[in-house]
Amino acid sequence: MMRIAIAGAGPAGAHLAYLLGNNGCEVLLFDARGQAWEKPCGGGVTTKALREFDFLRGHDAPMQMVSSVRVIAASGREITIKPKSDFAIYSRAEMDRMMRQRAVDVGAKFIAARVALITRASGRWELTTQTGEHYGCDFLVGADGATSKIRRRLGVEFASQDYCYALGWHVRGSDPESSASSRVDIRYLKNGTGYIWGFPRTDHLSYGIASKYREKTPAQLKAELLEFIEAESPDIAREIKSAAHHSTPRAEFYGAMLPALEVESWDRLRTSDAKQNWALIGDAAGFVDPLTGEGIYYAIKSAELLAQALTQRVRDYDEMWRAEFGAEMRRAAQLLPRFYLGKFAGAPFTERVVQFARLHRGVRDTLNDLIAGDQGYLNLKPRLFRSMLSIV
Numbered sequence: 001m002m003r004i005a006i007a008g009a010g011p012a013g014a015h016l017a018y019l020l021g022n023n024g025c026e027v028l029l030f031d032a033r034g035q036a037w038e039k040p041c042g043g044g045v046t047t048k049a050l051r052e053f054d055f056l057r058g059h060d061a062p063m064q065m066v067s068s069v070r071v072i073a074a075s076g077r078e079i080t081i082k083p084k085s086d087f088a089i090y091s092r093a094e095m096d097r098m099m100r101q102r103a104v105d106v107g108a109k110f111i112a113a114r115v116a117l118i119t120r121a122s123g124r125w126e127l128t129t130q131t132g133e134h135y136g137c138d139f140l141v142g143a144d145g146a147t148s149k150i151r152r153r154l155g156v157e158f159a160s161q162d163y164c165y166a167l168g169w170h171v172r173g174s175d176p177e178s179s180a181s182s183r184v185d186i187r188y189l190k191n192g193t194g195y196i197w198g199f200p201r202t203d204h205l206s207y208g209i210a211s212k213y214r215e216k217t218p219a220q221l222k223a224e225l226l227e228f229i230e231a232e233s234p235d236i237a238r239e240i241k242s243a244a245h246h247s248t249p250r251a252e253f254y255g256a257m258l259p260a261l262e263v264e265s266w267d268r269l270r271t272s273d274a275k276q277n278w279a280l281i282g283d284a285a286g287f288v289d290p291l292t293g294e295g296i297y298y299a300i301k302s303a304e305l306l307a308q309a310l311t312q313r314v315r316d317y318d319e320m321w322r323a324e325f326g327a328e329m330r331r332a333a334q335l336l337p338r339f340y341l342g343k344f345a346g347a348p349f350t351e352r353v354v355q356f357a358r359l360h361r362g363v364r365d366t367l368n369d370l371i372a373g374d375q376g377y378l379n380l381k382p383r384l385f386r387s388m389l390s391i392v
Helices: 011-022 047-052 092-105 149-153 218-232 234-242 263-268 296-311 314-341 349-359 361-372 380-389
Strands: 003-007 026-030 063-065 068-072 078-081 088-090 109-111 115-121 124-129 134-137 139-142 163-172 183-188 194-200 204-212 251-259 278-280
Touching: 003 011, 003 124, 003 134, 011 026, 011 092, 011 296, 026 092, 026 124, 047 296, 068 349, 068 361, 078 349, 078 361, 088 092, 092 109, 115 149, 124 139, 139 149, 163 218, 163 234, 183 349, 194 218, 204 218, 218 234, 234 251, 263 314, 296 314, 314 349, 314 380, 349 361, 361 380
Parallel strands: 003 026, 003 139, 026 109, 068 183, 139 278
Antiparallel strands: 063 088, 068 078, 115 124, 124 134, 163 204, 163 251, 183 194, 194 204
């Protein structure tokens, strides 16, 4: 029986623990937090993910189904799109709690401790937690997020340009019957790569903003996000502005780094070593869409691919994820500056996307499919331009 240690019990690590435990492996699942928490994440689960991963629907973790998506250009021009299929927003605390429990139910051993030290001797990994406990394993998996300590200890480094920065507030006390309770808001930034979001949860709203790391200062991001919140919820904006600290009784502040790998980084990315018996999945591997910041689908998918590789040939794992979604991720990295900063017909590209979506069903359908996760990047530009040019 192979003993596998997984550092990180988010969607990637917990799902891998479930798959391996269900397949008879002995699994050690580590996480520094004993209880799942509300991570700095929008919590959006695309139509594609809901369709592909049945377990996301068949459980008791609360999710807010989305009936409309409002896309707003930096100028304020907007369009509201009705999704063709289900699209959900999860509380990350509830999603992670559910996924951890699935893993424990099939025999994975959950250890509420951070892996502080890893060493390799006699073909095995030795792990030491911050509490001084020691564990041995045959295979080590890093699933400990964007700033993964396991990844760095294994010699895989991301440069500063391979990140974006996200911050925002979880706002409680919102009216569950309001018109915005089942609507997602996305607003493109002024002179920046990224966007603002307003995501409804079952018991609160998640407001956030993401931009390439160091492109804007945290103060600038906060100011731009607060301007948006003020237009949507003036009382919440006033409360945040008047608070002495980042958080208020109703609004909990969050901030985090997210992977947003450059093209060159995708080309040289190494996420496993069959001789040394280690692999990376989810955010720890950099598997986040550089254009949208969506990572939940890729966390779960990479766990499934690694589970499959572990039952066949580990050395195939890198080839498997590259074939499954690597080319799309690389293309997203290529498109990112053009999509957010590029010009088309004398205006920002995102401005034209919203403008033309108001005029033409083909552009609306493309935007809808992109949000749902059903529109790939390899043919996104030709499809958008065909639709745009047909109305110019």
